[in-house]
């Protein structure tokens with residue numbers, strides 16, 4: 001019997017290395033513990049040195065022909081945490097920011113999509129969403145100097161969503177309770193500071209994520225840009241974890257909306 005051990009070990013190693021390319025991308029965001037965050041659009045209390053950026057052609061996953069460079073669409077994202085909340089700060093460069101139209105699906109407008117798992121023990125190699133995998137489309141509308149915030153939580157790709165159903169898909173809705181956000185207009189774009197209470201991503205069957213220094217979760221984000229909304233026009237879409245070559249880009253070819261193993265990660269640190 002002993003002779004069999006070596007071939008088996010070798011076979012396991014080969015399988016392991018062959019599948020490892022499907023386990024979360026190397027993009028890791030470190031999120032420091034939050035202290036005295038004020039949601040006001042001013043990031044002076046943030047340590048943004050650990051941010052991740054979307055600013056290269058390699059990160060475009062849809063409508064590559066509509067990207068005119070970093071001033072047209074790019075972003076930088078930072079995160080912080082406490083036991084109850086995830087804080088997200090974004091600097092978004094867009095020549096025509098905050099394009100919003102009532103009644104349009106949020107992911108055909110200017111929007112951000114956050115992807116995260118609320119299960120730190122989830123298998124990084126899973127290729128299908130589980131009930132603890134979340135796709136959060138965030139959008140905002142400017143009216144005079146005021147901002148309205150909207151979101152859409154897409155659960156349609158989850159076989160067993162544990163009773164947390166898709167919400168906000170028709171737009172003009174803020175699905176989360178106690179969501180806080182502020183936008184500041186800056187030259188070339190906007191700064192968007194926000195607080196997402198984690199109880200929103202739970203129910204009787206889905207345990208609430210409690211961040212803790214040292215824990216890592218699946219995480220990713222994308223930026224959508226449209227500069228003139230018309231029915232049927234899809235936004236340019238860029239994804240933090242993507243690193244693609246060639247000009248033929250479709251969301252189906254980089255399927256972060258259905259395959260969490262393509263995501264990067266987020267690590268909670270002190």
Ligand SMILES: [Ca+2]
Nearest residue numbers: 038040042043
């Ligand atoms: Ca602030």
Ligand SMILES: [Ca+2]
Nearest residue numbers: 072095096225
């Ligand atoms: Ca733009």
Ligand SMILES: [Ca+2]
Nearest residue numbers: 096097226227
């Ligand atoms: Ca835009």
